Amino acid sequence: xxxxxxxxxxxxxxxxxxxxxxxxxxxxxxxxxxxxxxxxxxxxxxxxxxxxxxxx
Amino acid sequence: xxxxxxxxxxxxxxxxxxxxxxxxxxxxxxxxxxxxxxxxxxxxxxxxxxxxxxxxxxxxxxxxxxxxxxxxxxxxxxxxxxxxxxxxxxxxxxxxxxxxxxxxxxxxxxxxxxxxxxxxxxxxxxxxxxxxxxxxxxxxxxxxxxxxxxxxxxxxxxxxxxxxxxxxxxxxxxxxxxxxxxxxxxxxxxxxxxxxxxxxxxxxxxxxxxxxxxxxxxxxxxxxxxxxxxxxxxxxxxxxxxxxxxxxxxxxxxxxxxxxxxxxxxxxxxx
Numbered sequence: 001x002x003x004x005x006x007x008x009x010x011x012x013x014x015x016x017x018x019x020x021x022x023x024x025x026x027x028x029x030x031x032x033x034x035x036x037x038x039x040x041x042x043x044x045x046x047x048x049x050x051x052x053x054x055x056x
Numbered sequence: 057x058x059x060x061x062x063x064x065x066x067x068x069x070x071x072x073x074x075x076x077x078x079x080x081x082x083x084x085x086x087x088x089x090x091x092x093x094x095x096x097x098x099x100x101x102x103x104x105x106x107x108x109x110x111x112x113x114x115x116x117x118x119x120x121x122x123x124x125x126x127x128x129x130x131x132x133x134x135x136x137x138x139x140x141x142x143x144x145x146x147x148x149x150x151x152x153x154x155x156x157x158x159x160x161x162x163x164x165x166x167x168x169x170x171x172x173x174x175x176x177x178x179x180x181x182x183x184x185x186x187x188x189x190x191x192x193x194x195x196x197x198x199x200x201x202x203x204x205x206x207x208x209x210x211x212x213x214x215x216x217x218x219x220x221x222x223x224x225x226x227x228x229x230x231x232x233x234x235x236x237x238x239x240x241x242x243x244x245x246x247x248x249x250x251x252x253x254x255x256x257x258x259x260x261x262x263x264x265x266x267x268x269x270x271x272x273x274x275x276x277x278x279x280x281x282x283x284x285x286x287x288x289x290x291x292x293x294x295x296x297x298x299x300x301x302x303x304x305x306x307x308x309x310x311x312x313x314x315x316x317x318x319x320x321x322x323x324x325x326x327x
Contacts, residue, residue, distance in 0.1 A: 006122075010133035015198050019137045019191040023144070026183045027114075027296060031107075034303035041310050045323045048314060 090169045092309045093318050099302040106299040113292035120285035135282070137195040142270075143290040145188035148216060149251050151181030151297060155223070156248045159241025169305075171237035172312070174244065175227060176304035180297055182220035189213060200264055208257035209265035212250060219247040233312055 009016040121139035128135035155177035162170035192210065193203045204210065223240050230236035258267040269277045270286065278286075313319045 009136070010127060012132060012134045012198055015134055015194045016136050019140050019194045022187055022190045022194075023140045026187045030180055030183055030296075030300045031303065034300065034307055037307050038303070038310075041307050042323060042326065045310060045314055045319070049320050049324060 090167050092169060092172075092313050093316070095169055096306055096309050096322075099306050103299060103302050106295050106302070110292055110295040110299055113288055113295060117285055117288035117292050120288055125281050125285050131199055134195055134198050137191055138282075139285050139289050141188060141191040141195060142286055143293045144184050144191060145213065146290055147293045147297060148181060148185035148188050148213065149254060150294070151177050151184060152216065152220070152244075152247070152251060155181060156241075156244045159237070159244045162237055163241050168234075168312070169309075171234070171241075172305045172308045173301065174237065174241060175308055176301040178220055178224045178227070178240070179304070180300050182217060182224065184293070184297075185213065185217040185220060189217065205264055207263045207265050208261040209254065209263050212254040212257050215250055216247075216254060219244075219250060223247070 007013060007017075117139065121136055125136065125139075127133045155174050158170045158174040158177065161167055162174060189210075192213075196205070197203050223244050226243055227236045227240040230239055257263060258265055270283070310319055310323070
């Protein structure tokens, strides 16, 4: 198979590849955002327990 | 209530009939997996397997969809947009149903874990809805000649997106997590009425959008070479949803259970 032909998608490259790109962005964001949030939550809780331990 | 007092006082269960005790033990079993403390590590074990299955299924689905499936005799290569568009649209409704069911379970049985599930569903479902709308637009332009039409299917799917946004906004506007979960659950349940509207919109109204080829009575009307990538992508998206939902649920459990000793121990043991 010819790769140039594959990427041209019969002249519909813009529409087909934009759809797959949109899917990639959505799928990656919904994993990346919770992972980043996890770090933020763990840091916040660490601080929370540190302050709690000090006030005791 | 009885369950609670037994769990807190395992050494001295109150005297009662045998049948009643069995019932209580079953309840304890269910509560065990629904307790955030048990669920948190269980989800942690499941996530890598679900993520692995997602990656494999996505790879298979992309291979079948981009290399094996033939171009459509009318729509040419744009038919490949379907392998993203249709599973995304299915997921937009499936995730909504899960969110509403979890919300209902949380309202009826007061299960905190169901509240976190409902809360995790909203952003994931909203993004699948947005993806269905975007890819639909990208498919509509070359095939219909318009990015958007106020067709019943498109309009009801857009309303679904606004419902998700509404559920998220309502939850975010109430500080107390339990009250927020209750309010969001009620709104989500009211919005369920939109799901059959989306599904039947192509039958009830004359729409530009094509009717169902797969989820209908009788045999699907599409060839196996098109059906296989479609179903593979749909299963991949389902595993993806489970992975993403568990990730979000674990974050919310940590935050909501921060006053418990097990979360404190867990956080302090990871430095």
